[in-house]
Amino acid sequence: MLATLVIGLREGLEATLIVGIIAAFLRRNRVPLAPMWLGVGVAVVLSVAVGFGLQVVEQALPQAQQEGMEAVIGIVAVVFVTGMIVWMRTHARTLTKELEASATAALGRGTAWALAGMAFLAVLKEGFETAVFLLATFQASSDTGLAALGAVIGIAAAVVVGYGIYTGGVRLNLSRFFTGTGVFLVFVAGGLVLTVLRRAHEAGWIVIGQQRTVDLSWLAPNGSVQGALVTGVLGIPPDPRVIEVLGWVLYVVPVLALSLWPRAWRPSPVRVPVVRLVTAGVLAVAAAALAIAVPTGGADLPRSTAVTGDARSVSASVDGAAAVLRAAGDDQEARITLPTSAHRRATRAGVTADRWRLTQDSSAARRPLTLTLDDLVDLFGRVPVGISPSTNPGPFTARWAVRDTVTLWTVRGGVLDATRTERTVLTLGGGGLPAARTTTLDRTVWAVPSATVQQSAAAVSAADTRGAELLLWKAWLPIALGVAAAAQVLLALRDRRRRPLTSTTAPDPDPSRGPPADDPTRSPEYALR
Numbered sequence: 001m002l003a004t005l006v007i008g009l010r011e012g013l014e015a016t017l018i019v020g021i022i023a024a025f026l027r028r029n030r031v032p033l034a035p036m037w038l039g040v041g042v043a044v045v046l047s048v049a050v051g052f053g054l055q056v057v058e059q060a061l062p063q064a065q066q067e068g069m070e071a072v073i074g075i076v077a078v079v080f081v082t083g084m085i086v087w088m089r090t091h092a093r094t095l096t097k098e099l100e101a102s103a104t105a106a107l108g109r110g111t112a113w114a115l116a117g118m119a120f121l122a123v124l125k126e127g128f129e130t131a132v133f134l135l136a137t138f139q140a141s142s143d144t145g146l147a148a149l150g151a152v153i154g155i156a157a158a159v160v161v162g163y164g165i166y167t168g169g170v171r172l173n174l175s176r177f178f179t180g181t182g183v184f185l186v187f188v189a190g191g192l193v194l195t196v197l198r199r200a201h202e203a204g205w206i207v208i209g210q211q212r213t214v215d216l217s218w219l220a221p222n223g224s225v226q227g228a229l230v231t232g233v234l235g236i237p238p239d240p241r242v243i244e245v246l247g248w249v250l251y252v253v254p255v256l257a258l259s260l261w262p263r264a265w266r267p268s269p270v271r272v273p274v275v276r277l278v279t280a281g282v283l284a285v286a287a288a289a290l291a292i293a294v295p296t297g298g299a300d301l302p303r304s305t306a307v308t309g310d311a312r313s314v315s316a317s318v319d320g321a322a323a324v325l326r327a328a329g330d331d332q333e334a335r336i337t338l339p340t341s342a343h344r345r346a347t348r349a350g351v352t353a354d355r356w357r358l359t360q361d362s363s364a365a366r367r368p369l370t371l372t373l374d375d376l377v378d379l380f381g382r383v384p385v386g387i388s389p390s391t392n393p394g395p396f397t398a399r400w401a402v403r404d405t406v407t408l409w410t411v412r413g414g415v416l417d418a419t420r421t422e423r424t425v426l427t428l429g430g431g432g433l434p435a436a437r438t439t440t441l442d443r444t445v446w447a448v449p450s451a452t453v454q455q456s457a458a459a460v461s462a463a464d465t466r467g468a469e470l471l472l473w474k475a476w477l478p479i480a481l482g483v484a485a486a487a488q489v490l491l492a493l494r495d496r497r498r499r500p501l502t503s504t505t506a507p508d509p510d511p512s513r514g515p516p517a518d519d520p521t522r523s524p525e526y527a528l529r
Contacts, residue, residue: 089258208471311445349416
């Protein structure tokens with residue numbers, strides 16, 4: 001409630017002062033106020049409609065998109081309130097002159113509609129900022145009813161104070177008022193930055209910097225006045241994340257410094273470009289230092305790992321979308337080429353990996369052509385279904401068809417998992433069988449143990465999470481600092497172009513050297529006279 005009350009009071013007083021300045025000017029010039037009030041009324045109605053329209057659109061969206069919409073509204077609100085603070089600080093002294101000049105221009109056009117349009121645009125700016133800022137604050141508030149009540153009270157108080165200033169019954173130090181409320185709104189906007197980053201994460205837009213920093217539940221206990229102030233007014237959650245703290249600091253510190261920086265400490269117009277260039281250099285150095293010093297993160301799995309089965313270990317050599325897999329046994333090594341056509345991205349044990357799967361027919365030349373019942377028991381572990389030792393004593397003729405499947409999963413070239421399986425289709429005949437009988441046998445030739453796969457996947461997941469967090473410091477923050485440095489350079493160039501040229505004055509002549517050459521007293525005619 002306190003946050004919306006201050007927002008309504010400050011924004012309402014700004015709009016009221018603008019209307020009061022225009023009304024006083026028109027009254028001095030004996031111009032009817034009806035066109036001005038028409039423009040003011042239309043601007044107020046349109047501002048309220050914008051707020052309700054945004055709320056209706058948001059409620060019609062699915063949950064994830066609602067979070068995204070709230071993040072966008074919060075960003076716009078932060079931009080508006082920052083611009084409002086900076087604009088009022090730079091235009092407060094000349095606000096009356098600027099508005100009177102605009103009103104004079106409107107009167108010069110000689111139409112009431114020009115005057116109404118001037119008042120409409122002046123109030124619409126404040127009204128639209130107020131609508132968006134209040135809507136973002138409502139969304140971040142735990143009690144929308146109290147927040148709305150605070151806004152109504154603040155706007156009503158602003159109208160009363162503004163009317164008192166207009167009639168001369170109220171005297172208010174506007175400079176101190178706007179400075180004090182500006183500082184308060186900087187912290188409110190900082191809370192909106194926290195809310196925007198939280199909503200963006202819930203919408204799935206931001207996934208980095210989500211480690212919890214400190215536990216502030218002791219600072220904002222539920223149901224207490226202190227908790228309402230910290231969480232409801234300043235927007236500080238009890239569990240701020242890394243990116244939220246970083247965003248809060250990067251917003252509040254410079255904007256607060258801009259709001260409170262004494263005028264006496266401001267550099268002269270001649271030195272402003274130099275200060276901007278120095279600031280740009282510091283930002284660029286900080287960005288480069290972060291990009292170089294922060295490690296990349298990520299886990300590199302070994303390119304060779306132990307397996308169980310008919311081999312002792314496997315090793316992989318990855319070249320783009322192709323790979324070569326080597327399976328080493330006791331006395332031999334099998335080399336398997338995995339082509340690009342066998343490659344795809346897949347998930348294994350919860351980790352996104354490069355997967356190759358190659359299936360091909362295998363030679364059955366070494367398989368026996370005749371099998372006995374004992375051979376079948378050794379092969380299948382039992383007598384196959386459909387064969388009776390009493391009626392089908394064997395021996396049987398055997399026809400073999402073997403398909404071999406090799407699957408390899410790698411992460412950044414390291415082996416995550418690898419298996420080789422065989423599917424054998426055996427067709428038996430004779431041995432008392434009335435007809436040929438076909439049976440299938442699946443066998444794992446070798447494979448990486450499941451425990452090893454899970455351990456490697458856990459290491460990759462932890463490293464990827466850490467790498468994503470480090471990306472905030474290694475890439476995104478340096479990019480933001482680089483953009484800020486580039487902006488300072490552009491502003492410095494703009495200020496240098498706008499700087500007036502210093503006038504050069506001729507040096508005073510030296511009396512010992514006589515008058516200058518173009519002085520008429522040095523001419524021969526003057527000497528003769």
